[in-house]
Amino acid sequence: MAILIREANQILTMKRGIGIIRKGSVLIERGIIRRLGRFRISSKGLRVIDARNCVICPGFVDSHTHLVFAGYREKEFALRIKGMDYETIARKGGGIAYTVKHTQRATVNQLFELARKRIERMIKQGTTTVEIKSGYGISKGAELKMLKVISRLKRESSLDIVATLLIHIPAKGVSRRKYLNLILEEIIPEVGKKRLAQFCDVFCDRIAFTRDESEKILSRAREFGLKLKIHADELTYTGGARLAARLGCVSADHLLYTRRADIYAMKKAKVVPTLLPGTSFFLQLDRKPDVRTFRQENIGVAIASDYNPGSCMLYAMPKIVALACLVYQMSVEEALLGATKYGARALAMEHKVGSLEVGRQADLVVLEVNNYQMIPYTFGEDIVKFTIKNGRIIYGKDN
Structure with a gap:
């Protein structure tokens, strides 16, 4: 099933620095990122993840x-x-x-x-x-x-x-x-x-x-x-x-x-x-x-x-x-x-993983923090909400 990750506070693409997209969404189909950025589409037939007050970054x-x-x-x-x-x-x-x-x-x-x-x-x-x-x-x-x-x-x-x-x-x-x-x-x-x-x-x-x-x-x-x-x-x-x-x-x-x-x-x-x-x-x-x-x-x-x-x-x-x-x-x-x-x-895999862009393998993490500086700041907490590999949810706190 295609996945729509909706309205994240920040998406870190790791393009041109950490490449922040604010209030953005990600559409994943057949393991691939199909849309990335600020857009609205019908959620009919999609698995929807509410990412408000969350950060998305590459796996x-x-x-x-x-x-x-x-x-x-x-x-x-x-x-x-x-x-x-x-x-x-x-x-x-x-x-x-x-x-x-x-x-x-x-x-x-x-x-x-x-x-x-x-x-x-x-x-x-x-x-x-x-x-x-x-x-x-x-x-x-x-x-x-x-x-x-x-x-x-x-x-x-x-x-x-x-x-x-x-x-x-x-x-x-x-x-x-x-x-x-x-x-x-x-x-x-x-x-x-x-x-x-x-x-x-x-x-x-x-x-x-x-x-x-x-x-x-x-x-x-x-x-x-x-x-x-x-x-x-x-x-x-x-x-x-x-x-x-x-x-x-x-x-x-x-x-x-x-x-x-x-x-x-x-x-x-x-x-x-x-x-x-x-x-x-x-x-x-x-x-x-x-x-x-x-x-x-x-x-x-x-x-x-x-x-x-x-x-x-x-x-x-x-x-x-x-x-x-x-x-x-x-x-x-x-x-x-x-x-x-x-x-x-460092693994000679930068063509495949490590950043987010349309057409690339959908490896990403949804983090329960509202901005990226909170990732190291919340040192003692487990902040991963979803782990997605090749467009498939392999871990989810609410699953």
């Missing part, structure tokens, strides 16, 4: 998550509150290694059910497109298992799901050289040939892979048709963002220690910076990304949840928008663009 695009996993780490959370830092916990056998152990033991069905429930909760928070990484498998078999779970989620979920092969940390009990060879000669070729992922990502940092190792991994992935991403400069400066520029990565993520010259290189190479304010908040990190330089250089910045069991147990994108404002001092407009338009760009 949120969460371009960086690790939501397929087993093994929660609440004990580490308690240790960090007592003063133990993330890297110390990792060296003691916690951190990523703990989740790896539990993810390797879990069955495909167990991982699928855990992830399916997480996606259902994300939908209630307005997410309509999500990237999901592997990376907690480490072994070839477990990494392929994770990617098969993501493939099943893609088939059975109403969301657009983007799969990423994440080369996360070196395997324990095997030499780095031998494990790197396994990645280059077995894992990446099989993922590429079977088309189990659209992207390859690598954690380039002092507790993971060096810049030279990261370059070998990403270069090999490109040979098999995978688009590139990189976890860069999160725990220390590694030159990961500069590497992203040199290799033409679609995005570089985290960027807490990225230097100004590297930001200029990213701009020239059109690498999308992706910032993860939920992680900075969850880990209580003092170091912040250089938002001022991104702003001065007029670089569109994506924001994402980084939802994972160790460093950010937050998947609600309206709250990530709020944290981008509160923790990184991004403007409300920058944060909203980052959660929609630039999140889509």
Whole structure:
């Protein structure tokens, strides 16, 4: 059935800035936006949503998550509150290694059910497109298992799901050289040939892979048709963002220690910076990304949840928008663009999602606030009234 969303206080199109249309309506037919703006038509035969005193914006695009996993780490959370830092916990056998152990033991069905429930909760928070990484498998078999779970989620979920092969940390009990060879000669070729992922990502940092190792991994992935991403400069400066520029990565993520010259290189190479304010908040990190330089250089910045069991147990994108404002001092407009338009760009999907226009796929959210500045301001409230994906209502408070 066609849907008429009537008389929203504001519609944010994300065109020419956030692109506000006041007192506007949206007509959706066969999954496509057919009319957008101020108009009046008969509602006969239409499903009508009263959007008075509401804001409509594009469905949120969460371009960086690790939501397929087993093994929660609440004990580490308690240790960090007592003063133990993330890297110390990792060296003691916690951190990523703990989740790896539990993810390797879990069955495909167990991982699928855990992830399916997480996606259902994300939908209630307005997410309509999500990237999901592997990376907690480490072994070839477990990494392929994770990617098969993501493939099943893609088939059975109403969301657009983007799969990423994440080369996360070196395997324990095997030499780095031998494990790197396994990645280059077995894992990446099989993922590429079977088309189990659209992207390859690598954690380039002092507790993971060096810049030279990261370059070998990403270069090999490109040979098999995978688009590139990189976890860069999160725990220390590694030159990961500069590497992203040199290799033409679609995005570089985290960027807490990225230097100004590297930001200029990213701009020239059109690498999308992706910032993860939920992680900075969850880990209580003092170091912040250089938002001022991104702003001065007029670089569109994506924001994402980084939802994972160790460093950010937050998947609600309206709250990530709020944290981008509160923790990184991004403007409300920058944060909203980052959660929609630039999140889509970080997945090479800006042609399909992340903005609203006639003829485009109808992915949008109706929010129970009367102006867009209320989205981050009402930090503690669940403000999503309807989530619409491909023209279909997949969540509604009154449904």
